Amino acid sequence: MSKGSIDRRGALKLALSAAAGTVAMPFVSRTGLAAEPIKLGSLLDGTGALGLEGKRMIETTEYTVDLLNKAGGLLGRPIQLIAYDTQSSMQLYTQYAQQLALKDKVDVIQGGITSASREAIRPIFGRSKTLYFYNTQYEGGVCDRNVFCTGSTPAQTVNHIVDCALKNWGKKAYIIAADYNYGHITASWMTKFMKDGGGSVLGTDFFPLDVTNFSSAISRIQQAQPDLVLSALVGANHSGFYRQWDAAGMKSKIPVGSSVFGLGDELTTMDPSTTNGIITCYGWYNNLDTPATKAFVSGMQAKFGADVTDLSELDTATYDGIMLWAEAVKKAGSIERDRVTAALESGLSIDSPTGKVTMDGATHHTIRNTYLAEPENRKWKILATFPDSFPADTGGACDLIKTPRTNKQFTPDLKG
Amino acid sequence: MDLVGLLAFNVLTGIATLILITLGLGVIYGMMRIINLAHGELMMLGAYTAVMATGAGVNIWIAMLVLPPLVVGLIGLILERTVIRFLYGRMMDTMLATWGISLGLIGLVTTLYGNVVRGVSTPVGSFDIGRYGASLYSLVILVTALSALAAMFLLLRFTKFGLILRATMQNPRMAAALGVQPSRIYMATFALGAALAGLAGGVLAPISGVSPAMGAAYIARAFITVLGGGPAIITGTGLASTLFGSINELVSFKTTPVIGDVALLTAAILLIRVLPQGITGRYLRRSL
Numbered sequence: 001m002s003k004g005s006i007d008r009r010g011a012l013k014l015a016l017s018a019a020a021g022t023v024a025m026p027f028v029s030r031t032g033l034a035a036e037p038i039k040l041g042s043l044l045d046g047t048g049a050l051g052l053e054g055k056r057m058i059e060t061t062e063y064t065v066d067l068l069n070k071a072g073g074l075l076g077r078p079i080q081l082i083a084y085d086t087q088s089s090m091q092l093y094t095q096y097a098q099q100l101a102l103k104d105k106v107d108v109i110q111g112g113i114t115s116a117s118r119e120a121i122r123p124i125f126g127r128s129k130t131l132y133f134y135n136t137q138y139e140g141g142v143c144d145r146n147v148f149c150t151g152s153t154p155a156q157t158v159n160h161i162v163d164c165a166l167k168n169w170g171k172k173a174y175i176i177a178a179d180y181n182y183g184h185i186t187a188s189w190m191t192k193f194m195k196d197g198g199g200s201v202l203g204t205d206f207f208p209l210d211v212t213n214f215s216s217a218i219s220r221i222q223q224a225q226p227d228l229v230l231s232a233l234v235g236a237n238h239s240g241f242y243r244q245w246d247a248a249g250m251k252s253k254i255p256v257g258s259s260v261f262g263l264g265d266e267l268t269t270m271d272p273s274t275t276n277g278i279i280t281c282y283g284w285y286n287n288l289d290t291p292a293t294k295a296f297v298s299g300m301q302a303k304f305g306a307d308v309t310d311l312s313e314l315d316t317a318t319y320d321g322i323m324l325w326a327e328a329v330k331k332a333g334s335i336e337r338d339r340v341t342a343a344l345e346s347g348l349s350i351d352s353p354t355g356k357v358t359m360d361g362a363t364h365h366t367i368r369n370t371y372l373a374e375p376e377n378r379k380w381k382i383l384a385t386f387p388d389s390f391p392a393d394t395g396g397a398c399d400l401i402k403t404p405r406t407n408k409q410f411t412p413d414l415k416g
Numbered sequence: 417m418d419l420v421g422l423l424a425f426n427v428l429t430g431i432a433t434l435i436l437i438t439l440g441l442g443v444i445y446g447m448m449r450i451i452n453l454a455h456g457e458l459m460m461l462g463a464y465t466a467v468m469a470t471g472a473g474v475n476i477w478i479a480m481l482v483l484p485p486l487v488v489g490l491i492g493l494i495l496e497r498t499v500i501r502f503l504y505g506r507m508m509d510t511m512l513a514t515w516g517i518s519l520g521l522i523g524l525v526t527t528l529y530g531n532v533v534r535g536v537s538t539p540v541g542s543f544d545i546g547r548y549g550a551s552l553y554s555l556v557i558l559v560t561a562l563s564a565l566a567a568m569f570l571l572l573r574f575t576k577f578g579l580i581l582r583a584t585m586q587n588p589r590m591a592a593a594l595g596v597q598p599s600r601i602y603m604a605t606f607a608l609g610a611a612l613a614g615l616a617g618g619v620l621a622p623i624s625g626v627s628p629a630m631g632a633a634y635i636a637r638a639f640i641t642v643l644g645g646g647p648a649i650i651t652g653t654g655l656a657s658t659l660f661g662s663i664n665e666l667v668s669f670k671t672t673p674v675i676g677d678v679a680l681l682t683a684a685i686l687l688i689r690v691l692p693q694g695i696t697g698r699y700l701r702r703s704l
Contacts, residue, residue, distance in 0.1 A: 047526070047531060048531070048629075049629065051531035052531055052532055052533065055531075179674065205672055205673075206672065206674070207672075207673055207674075208673070208674060210632070210633050211633075211673050212624050212625075212630075212633045212634070213430070213433065213673075215426045215429060215430065215554070215665070216426060216665055216668035216669045216673060216676065217668075217673065219419075219422055219423065219426055219548070219669055220669060222422070222547075222548045222549065223419055223548075236533040236625045236627045236629070236630070237624075237625060237630075237633055238625075239533050239535070239625040240623060240624040240625050243535060243537075243538065243622065243623055243624070243625075244551065244623050246537075246538070247538040247542065247551040247552075247553050247622070247623060248542050248549050248550055248551040249541060249542025249543075249544075249549040249550075249551070250542075250549055253549060264533070265532060265533070266533075269532065269533060269534050269535060270535060271535075271537035273537065274537065
């Protein structure tokens, strides 16, 4: 036997001391660090089809939590970020949502990108009574006391695109949209706004997310001869539409307005001839000429590198979600769900890169600035500013102060 | 009348696209009985080659039509030498191996270039069919597809290499007895199939979003067309593409792309039910 081997007694001692150490550790660390961290859970797609958008949102989450921790955390406690990459898979969303709510027992959840993912995890947090923030521009209408939505909604954005189109282009529209809940509901809002403005919709086509060939769609649009096209196409495959539209020479004939275009990196990867002139409307653009915007962009670039040039509303909404929650925690002096919710419903506001953002207590949506812009040679050209837009789509139907037990998503009424 | 013209043009483009994405798969499956599940990813590599080359300042036509087949053909050669050649005659194993290759390639490209959608701008403009505008680039696709088909036909029918190739596929032992090295021929065939996939990727790059997972959008249609075509690669690919391409385009135009795909699949199921060996399993059996 060699000298280096461990005898039985030695092994026993080692095991005992290790076990004692493990048992003692929590007490040591608790007394050592004084306060237990507040847990913030994050569910975003860092990889897969939505990785492009998700990556920046994940970075924003880290950036914002860092900001809060550098300022001393909340209620004297540091914030611990528990983040899972949902890999653009619905199954992982539900799986990790359960894990965050039941195993990690986080105090708040920030996340979800597509409307499909939000609807997959919303009921889980409702059951586990975990506060949930959905920080994406979306089709509007979610009315659930446990959920706060910080992104812009159609009444704040799409109606401005439609107004601009009706004024400058004509009365006849053709709608093309992605074939899932976001596309369908956004298309109904587009239809409603067109009709309200005295226009008409010649046709509406939906495309599953894996469609790459738009030649038949482009022929149909040409046959219908609309004055403008409204697009709610989503994702990598659908970006082919804009290229094929340009290639068919339609770009100069029929203008396009879009509710999603430019949230990813379209401006840096597509040719200016393809992107120029597509009308969009979001709650934030990364070249807004305000100190808050510049501070946000340069802060992100300092942390994640100078190539962070494609920030969008998805990122500032993520920032808003975390900051609004932090503000509410400070006001409530607690991280308990009911007290934080009450604080949020009291008309809390924060200063965000987009300007002042106020949480509307009745709808759990934000009152915020929105902007109309078009790409011009890889930069956004801001055409108009709409200060303090109210989420009128959700606000028309949803009042969580009066009826806190509501739990549904309101969609536009097309009969009226 | 203008509309008929536009529709006819779209149908032709649809057929040409199907021919392009199918031909490479057809060569590998039809000749070697290897189900190449990495076909879509080979196309993706072709598209990336085109994007990278144009980014580096290479002439767009060379970047699209010349470089992708060369680069992807070479990658195909390497894959054949390192993986596929050990698995000949084991269909399930080759399926698993090529599936693994496909996942590996997606991961590799994502790591190297990021999960980003890229693209090249279309090099040519548009033209008018009566009142309607159509993309001149569709004409490029049409010409490329037909040239690829014709070139494959000429290669197999009139060259010595083509003769040896066909002989090896029909009876490798006999070919070996006559002094041909079947392993060399298999290697060349796989590289040729990969090169054709690369060409398809390069040509389609300007009109589609180029991303690591783009192959998935094409692979199913390519397989259906190969199976529908049957054992004669060129005639089969041509006929099946014509049938499925027309059905898909016309139904998509009349209804929606979803119903168009449903119609394509229904047609494929009916076809396989009636002609289990594909079109050329029953008709034109002696064609190429």
